Amino acid sequence: MNILENITDSYKILARSKARSFLTMLGIIIGIMAVIIVMSVGAGAQSLILNQVKSMGSNLVGVLPGASEEDGPPASAMGIVVTTLTSDDGDAILQDACPCIEAVSMYVSGNDTLSAEDASVNTTFTGVSATYTDVEDAVVEEGRFFSLDEERSSARLVVLGSEVKDKLFGDQHALGKRVKIKKSNFTVIGVMEQRGVSGFQNQDDQVFVPLRTAQKILLGINHVSFMRVKVDSADNIERAKESIVEVLRDRHDIGVGDTEDFSVRSMAQGLDALTSITNALKFFLIAVSSIALVVGGFGIMNIMLATVQERTREIGLRKAVGARARDIIFQFLTEASLITFLGGVIGIILGTFISLAVAQVAQAMGYDWDLVVTPFSIILGSVVSIGVGLVFGILPAKRASGLDPIEALRYE
Amino acid sequence: MEHPLIKTQNLKKQFETGQVLTEILHGVDLEIKKGEFVSIMGPSGSGKSTLMHILGFLDKLTTGTYFFEGEDVSELNDDELAVMRSKKIGFVFQAFNLLNRASALENVMLPLLYTKMSKKERIERATDLLTQVGLAHRLENSPSKLSGGEKQRVAIARALVNNPEVIFADEPTGNLDSKSGLQVMKILQDLNELGNTIILVTHEKYTAEHAKRIIKIKDGLITDDYAVKDRQFADSNGELTK
Numbered sequence: 125m126n127i128l129e130n131i132t133d134s135y136k137i138l139a140r141s142k143a144r145s146f147l148t149m150l151g152i153i154i155g156i157m158a159v160i161i162v163m164s165v166g167a168g169a170q171s172l173i174l175n176q177v178k179s180m181g182s183n184l185v186g187v188l189p190g191a192s193e194e195d196g197p198p199a200s201a202m203g204i205v206v207t208t209l210t211s212d213d214g215d216a217i218l219q220d221a222c223p224c225i226e227a228v229s230m231y232v233s234g235n236d237t238l239s240a241e242d243a244s245v246n247t248t249f250t251g252v253s254a255t256y257t258d259v260e261d262a263v264v265e266e267g268r269f270f271s272l273d274e275e276r277s278s279a280r281l282v283v284l285g286s287e288v289k290d291k292l293f294g295d296q297h298a299l300g301k302r303v304k305i306k307k308s309n310f311t312v313i314g315v316m317e318q319r320g321v322s323g324f325q326n327q328d329d330q331v332f333v334p335l336r337t338a339q340k341i342l343l344g345i346n347h348v349s350f351m352r353v354k355v356d357s358a359d360n361i362e363r364a365k366e367s368i369v370e371v372l373r374d375r376h377d378i379g380v381g382d383t384e385d386f387s388v389r390s391m392a393q394g395l396d397a398l399t400s401i402t403n404a405l406k407f408f409l410i411a412v413s414s415i416a417l418v419v420g421g422f423g424i425m426n427i428m429l430a431t432v433q434e435r436t437r438e439i440g441l442r443k444a445v446g447a448r449a450r451d452i453i454f455q456f457l458t459e460a461s462l463i464t465f466l467g468g469v470i471g472i473i474l475g476t477f478i479s480l481a482v483a484q485v486a487q488a489m490g491y492d493w494d495l496v497v498t499p500f501s502i503i504l505g506s507v508v509s510i511g512v513g514l515v516f517g518i519l520p521a522k523r524a525s526g527l528d529p530i531e532a533l534r535y536e
Numbered sequence: 537m538e539h540p541l542i543k544t545q546n547l548k549k550q551f552e553t554g555q556v557l558t559e560i561l562h563g564v565d566l567e568i569k570k571g572e573f574v575s576i577m578g579p580s581g582s583g584k585s586t587l588m589h590i591l592g593f594l595d596k597l598t599t600g601t602y603f604f605e606g607e608d609v610s611e612l613n614d615d616e617l618a619v620m621r622s623k624k625i626g627f628v629f630q631a632f633n634l635l636n637r638a639s640a641l642e643n644v645m646l647p648l649l650y651t652k653m654s655k656k657e658r659i660e661r662a663t664d665l666l667t668q669v670g671l672a673h674r675l676e677n678s679p680s681k682l683s684g685g686e687k688q689r690v691a692i693a694r695a696l697v698n699n700p701e702v703i704f705a706d707e708p709t710g711n712l713d714s715k716s717g718l719q720v721m722k723i724l725q726d727l728n729e730l731g732n733t734i735i736l737v738t739h740e741k742y743t744a745e746h747a748k749r750i751i752k753i754k755d756g757l758i759t760d761d762y763a764v765k766d767r768q769f770a771d772s773n774g775e776l777t778k
Binding site for chain 1: 614622650651698
């Protein structure tokens with residue numbers, strides 16, 4: 125008996141009770157659908173994040189407080205506050221480290237409700253160095269950014285993100301107006317150009333104040349959250365990193381062989397860390413959605429066992445007219461894997477549609493989101509669904525093949 | 537000298553139910569030649585069905601020997617038994633055992649699924665046989681649309697489809713009215729005239745007498761074995777003619 129005929133026969137049997145076949149497939153449909161969505165949306169989100177991080181520039185080196193594993197996430201990324209990095213460290217890097225370092229920008233941030241004359245808005249205020257626009261390639265659309273002197277003198281000046289400007293002042297001029305942050309008055313000196321969403325942060329929904337102003341007046345702290353160091357060319361990244369480590373070890377009195385209390389990473393390392401985090405997340409989600417497949421598999425097994433019982437006489441007859449045990453096993457395995465394969469195909473189609481919808485929504489929200497349904501995930505979905513049928517069909521098929529033909533023919 | 541088709545020596549069959557060992561057949565010796573029409577007759581519980589199952593390779597004997605076409609087939613394994621059923625045996629059952637979801641034609645083709653015949657040949661062969669049993673107009677009908685007599689004729693066509701050496705008919709008229717029963721017996725008699733070996737299992741003397749020879753079995757032993765002198769003949773209309 126050839127495979128093709130076996131498949132058409134099995135298909136006829138499944139087509140006879142469509143509702144039952146569909147319900148049997150449901151677990152597999154949901155499982156495969158979930159896996160396809162997770163793979164596609166996961167890959168879409170991953171490529172989005174990585175592209176944005178890449179676009180920030182390959183000639184940047186980040187300095188973070190706290191030690192960390194070489195490629196793992198730094199402690200500060202886990203929400204732990206470490207206060208070992210100060211603005212003096214940043215100044216020392218610019219002065220004493222490799223001359224290839226062009227600029228250092230330092231960051232602190234907090235949240236508050238900002239109020240202007242007619243409106244108020246809850247947003248993030250970021251304290252940055254005067255070099256921010258240089259390091260980040262940010263453009264001031266209106267007015268200007270604060271100068272080094274203004275930063276050093278804790279001037280109460282603020283540069284608005286484009287979205288904050290719209291919310292506080294609408295179409296009106298913002299330059300020269302007063303804005304209240306944490307009960308202090310700030311003068312608006314500039315408005316940033318619209319930058320869009322980067323990573324998980326909306327770049328336009330924040331305001332920039334001088335670093336020292338943010339540290340002393342708004343937050344009451346001495347440390348900085350992190351630094352970005354601009355190097356003259358990507359080729360000098362390693363040299364820059366080594367010299368930064370040297371300067372900071374010296375400043376922090378870290379002896380030979382002791383663990384550093386800071387981490388210096390290039391963007392490439394950051395990308396690796398980010399990739400490992402997003403990969404771990406993706407695999408975790410795939411594992412979770414695979415549970416649906418296992419549950420679906422047991423559903424198939426259950427129905428197949430019922431089918432074998434129902435068709436006991438048929439099995440007896442087939443054996444009586446010459447079917448060997450392996451012919452019966454083959455027949456029921458074909459039937460089980462045809463159910464799961466059809467379920468898989470439906471799951472792949474539904475999963476692709478939902479991934480498409482997610483991509484559309486993300487694009488409509490302004491994210492640069494690619495739809496990624498790879499041939500690999502389609503092939504994987506098909507193979508896995510057939511595999512589920514084979515694995516969970518084997519017990520019912522074995523039971524069918526083991527029936528005694530005489531007993532089976534007498535079965536009522 | 538040509539071998540008899542079927543020969544058994546001291547054939548015994550025991551069943552174990554729980555702790556109790558029950559012997560169904562106590563040592564059966566018989567010989568059936570090619571082309572014979574034999575009735576195995578006995579009351580229920582006599583062991584006639586068990587004997588048929590063993591002769592038809594559906595069951596294994598416990599002790600003794602069974603020669604089929606001169607070869608010792610006493611110790612075949614499950615797969616070898618299946619191959620013997622596929623190549624040498626045709627069965628007709630009391631309850632027809634047709635698949636309701638399949639057409640008459642597909643039912644007849646079923647045994648050929650387990651042979652190497654091409655689909656085209658299988659359809660031709662099954663169509664021929666259904667024509668032979670007078671059901672050429674019923675090829676695409678589901679068994680649920682057929683009368684009892686028609687069902688049994690489909691079952692006979694199915695038994696013949698693999699060109700078997702012997703056809704076993706287990707109470708083939710048991711679920712039929714007398715007219716349909718006689719039509720079925722007529723077909724079996726015609727098949728025998730064409731050279732087919734037929735072994736009929738029945739508890740009715742009247743049905744048994746359609747055969748040429750009767751083997752009586754009681755309590756697991758052959759009690760009588762004789763040629764039928766006053767044989768019953770059925771015609772194709774289901775009338776009895778002597």
